Structure formats: C-alpha cells, structure tokens
Amino acid sequence: xxxxxxxxxxxVLIDLSGKLMGGSDAELFKDCIYDLLEKGRKKxxxxxxxxxxxxxxxxxxxxTGYTTMRKKEGDLKLLNVSEKIKSILYVTxxxxxxxxxxxxxxxxxxxx
Amino acid sequence: MTGKISxxxxxEYKYLNLVDALCNGIIRDIExxxxxxxxxxxxxxxxxxxxxEHGNKSNPAVNVRVLFMWDKxxxxxxxxxxxxxxxxxxxxxxxxxxxxxxxxxxxxIFIMKEMMDSLSFEFSDNEGMKVTLEKVISG
Numbered sequence: 001x002x003x004x005x006x007x008x009x010x011x012v013l014i015d016l017s018g019k020l021m022g023g024s025d026a027e028l029f030k031d032c033i034y035d036l037l038e039k040g041r042k043k044x045x046x047x048x049x050x051x052x053x054x055x056x057x058x059x060x061x062x063x064t065g066y067t068t069m070r071k072k073e074g075d076l077k078l079l080n081v082s083e084k085i086k087s088i089l090y091v092t093x094x095x096x097x098x099x100x101x102x103x104x105x106x107x108x109x110x111x112x
Numbered sequence: 113m114t115g116k117i118s119x120x121x122x123x124e125y126k127y128l129n130l131v132d133a134l135c136n137g138i139i140r141d142i143e144x145x146x147x148x149x150x151x152x153x154x155x156x157x158x159x160x161x162x163x164x165e166h167g168n169k170s171n172p173a174v175n176v177r178v179l180f181m182w183d184k185x186x187x188x189x190x191x192x193x194x195x196x197x198x199x200x201x202x203x204x205x206x207x208x209x210x211x212x213x214x215x216x217x218x219x220x221i222f223i224m225k226e227m228m229d230s231l232s233f234e235f236s237d238n239e240g241m242k243v244t245l246e247k248v249i250s251g
Contacts, residue, residue: 019129052129053132056219063216091226092223097211
C-alpha cells in the first residue's frame with residue numbers, strides 16, 4: 001500500500017494505491033491517521049480508486065481509521081469504492097457505517 | 113469445461129497477488145458472471161490470508177497450497193496450510209458481528225461463509241489444515 005495526502009477546502013484526501021491488507025499496511029495507515037490528528041485534521045476522505053485489491057484485514061485498517069477519527073470528533077469517508085470492496089462492505093454490513101461517495105466534489109461538499 | 117490448477121507459495125502477503133491473478137485468470141477463462149467472480153475472488157484471498165497468517169504464522173519458510181478445480185456445475189478451491197487447525201464449529205457459534213466496529217479483525221470466515229455456497233474445514237496429520245470453498249456455477 002502507498003498513499004499520498006492532498007488537501008482541498010479544509011478536507012484531507014488520502015489517495016491510497018496498491019494492495020490494502022494486513023501486516024505493515026495497518027501500521028502505515030495508523031501512523032498516517034495519528035499524524036493528521038496531531039495536525040488538527042479531522043475531515044478525512046480516503047480515496048480507494050487506485051486500490052488494486054483488498055481483504056478483510058484491509059477493511060479492518062479502514063475501520064481503525066474511522067474509529068480513531070470518530071473518537072476525536074472527526075470523520076472518515078470513502079471515495080471511489082470498487083465493486084469488490086463494496087461486496088465486502090455489504091456482506092459485513094459495514095456499508096451502514098462508512099459514508100461512500102463516487103464523486104470527489106460530493107465527498108468534499110458533505111463536510112460543509 | 114473441467115480444469116484443475118494448483119499453486120504453492122511462501123507465507124508472505126506479497127504472494128497473494130499471484131493467487132489473485134491466477135484466480136481472476138481462471139474466472140475470466142470460464143466466463144463466470146461478475147457477481148460470482150467477485151465472490152470467489154474475495155473468498156479465495158480471505159482463505160489464503162488466514163492460511164498464511166493464522167495457519168503458517170507468516171513464516172516464509174512454510175508454504176500455502178491452493179488447488180482450483182472446476183467443471184460446468186461447480187467451482188471449488190482448496191487451501192492448505194501447515195497449522196494445527198482450529199475448531200470451526202465452535203468458532204462459528206460465537207462468530208463476532210462483522211458490523212461491530214470494535215472488532216478490527218475476524219471477518220474473513222464470515223465473508224467466505226456468506227459469499228460461497230459451501231465452506232468446510234478439515235484437519236489431518238498428513239495434509240495439515242484444509243479449507244474447501246465451493247460455489248455452484250452455470251457453465
């Protein structure tokens with residue numbers, strides 16, 4: 001997994017790419033989230049458009065980010081969720097937890 | 113339409129993309145519908161993740177073996193690891209709610225059970241732990 005950070009209108013976009021799974025990815029993403037919180041950034045959008053595949057451990061990584069943000073009165077929303085990722089979210093009913101968006105502007109607008 | 117392909121790989125996450133590529137290649141070749149294809153591909157990765165993590169304790173010196181088998185009615189995948197196995201039936205009695213965000217992990221078996229038509233676990237001294245995933249298909 002790799003990531004790049006962008007900021008638009010006070011919202012942080014994390015562009016993830018590659019494979020999102022267990023192991024070192026979990027620590028990498030957690031560090032990223034804590035770093036953003038230290039900088040006072042609490043409006044987060046995770047762009048999954050370039051994630052080539054994911055497993056349930058990868059979904060767990062997103063849950064960690066979500067719960068960490070929510071505990072600090074922030075939020076974490078998902079953008080460009082592929083059919084494969086949607087299938088995992090639906091079967092586990094996590095689609096009821098995560099706000100998912102197809103369009104970047106809509107995702108940013110949701111924070112205003 | 114029948115076939116059988118096997119793959120063996122060291123217990124490292126990086127090799128899961130080989131499994132995914134092979135699985136998707138087979139699925140494309142036998143022209144499964146997109147929903148069935150996604151459910152099989154997701155479940156195979158879950159089974160292999162469990163095998164390398166929980167079965168083989170991510171020890172790269174120990175391999176995970178995957179066997180894909182299909183005919184016009186059925187797509188089956190067997191995943192073998194060298195672990196000590198676990199009590200699947202007992203686990204399923206207390207399976208964590210997958211929508212509970214207090215649990216970071218522990219959704220893999222639930223996902224496989226929901227996405228496949230059959231999921232079974234078998235342990236033997238000779239072969240170690242074997243997980244069998246089956247899906248009814250229309251060829």
